[in-house]
Amino acid sequence: MSQAIDSSGRIGPNAITRVAEALEHRVDLKTQQAVFAAAELQHHLTEPPTEMVDENDVSRLHQALREHCDEETAKTVSLEAGRLTADYLLAHRIPRPVQILLKLLPAPLAARILLTAIGRNSWTFAGSGQFSVEYSPRLQLRIDNSPLCRLLRANNPVCDYYAAVFEHLFRQLVHRRTRVIESQCAAAGGEACLFAVSWS
Template identity: 60%
Template sequence: MTSHAQTPGTIGPNSITRMAQALSLQQGDAVAARIFEAAGLAHHLAAPPEQMVDEKDVTALHQVIREHLTPEQAQAVCREAGQLTADYLLAHRIPRPVQILLRILPAGPAARILLAAIARNAWTFTGSGQFEVRHGPDLTLRIINGPICKAVRADMPVCDYYAATFEHLFRKLVHPDTQVQETACGAMGAPVCLFEVRWSTKTATEKAR
């Protein structure tokens, strides 16, 4: 198991900028502007942040998105934002030689290397929360006290942004058929947000690695 915790509640700017981009793409600039205004984040839309942002901004943005959009619309926006974040990381944060190596390796070892890197930098997306990786018969990722669901109460998991980011990275670097599903969520009252990671050709040998 790998874990990482960060005390100061700051998060990378992708959590804001990619949400703005996804909102504009799917709902239009006017809706994006109304949502950012309602969340008290119009300044982030006018001047997209380039440094770490307060995790409270991320919490407020997700809360307002869930209030202004249908569950289906909110899910679609958050998933697109997650994919855009993963594309940014692939283009700017994960060195090309590392990407080549991960694609060559079998899925099991590649997943371990990728998740070790994600865990080292987990404070950039969990803020004051915690990120854990649990290897075993099944590969699961856990976010404890994450910012996305802090002010949201729902009957279904709401951390689509995280699920899509993980899934897109895994599909590009580990296995193209990877699926990441959030099976427990703080918005539903669960103590942790739990993400199950699977790929279709995963063998018993790969699981045990």
Template identity: 55%
Template sequence: MSAAAHAGRIGPNAIIRVAEALQHQLGASITAELFALAGLSPYLAAPPQQMVDEAEARRLHTVLRSELGMRVAAEVSREAGVATAEYLLAHRIPKPVQALLRVMPASLACRVLLVAIRRHAWTFAGSGHFDAVAGRPTLLTIRDNPLCRGQASEVPVCDYYAATFEHLFRQLVHRNTRCTELSCEARGDDACRFELRW
């Protein structure tokens, strides 16, 4: 399916993996309360199997920050991001491609991986816009970010994306990769920018 066919929708991992991280860190009861506040209780009984409305994912991530505080929300989001990357490695990136990336020089593996990420960016950027520039460091940008649109924060809030990018690059490009969110639309910046260094 094309990006246009899914405008305003993102992959269900932004909800499913958050549920798993919440249950792991805080238990089933608090998970149920938070999903109820986000209006997403049905997803706990029947996790979404298709693309979801990005507004649903945004509500959930907003509830995490408002109810748990920034530190705990970041911990949950990072665990969910790592789990999302693990899902992609297990189900979306062919094993022969992974094996090839792991033996390439990091600079080349980075460029090849970014081609794939750009091609599938609509699955996580939704109606937003993704861009990437390979290099040392590598810079990833999401404009009109669907998960923090309309939010206000004094600090960057896109821990879910940062953890997903970081884990993918650690597994496929360089094991010492670190991802830092340099700017965030929730903080009033013009885009959410992520820097990957190794």
């Protein structure tokens, strides 16, 4: 399954640890072990990473998830892992006073402030990929050269993990009815991964 990847970025450990946590909730131990073994990360099941990880590890893990689980299970695991990651960020990375302020602001302004912060820290989830935001004609997030789907080929968008992280953060900090939908994915032939954000 291994495939050469020309990249050198590093990503926060949540991209691995939360997948492991979500897998534990959704599949049996044998499948958990198969996914992590295929990604050459079986040691992380017993020793979860606590530092930044090589983005190649994340690419292999998300490839293995899609290869060893059916499409619905892989999607469910990815979505849960994304929500768990967002919960971690809310609990440990986004200061409480900032969260309170964002909730008090009009949604468009809160979104701009939140996305500015996300952009400054995008290397922690996009690695060597590039994160950008388009505000007009509609709010859209873009990740070029996404490590999450770099090894994947699919008929539909597969970056459910990213979509869930963005959506949960927006629902908690910007507008509770926010929806984030991946409208284009590099794994499905798109030039980049695009995420449409709306709350009306």
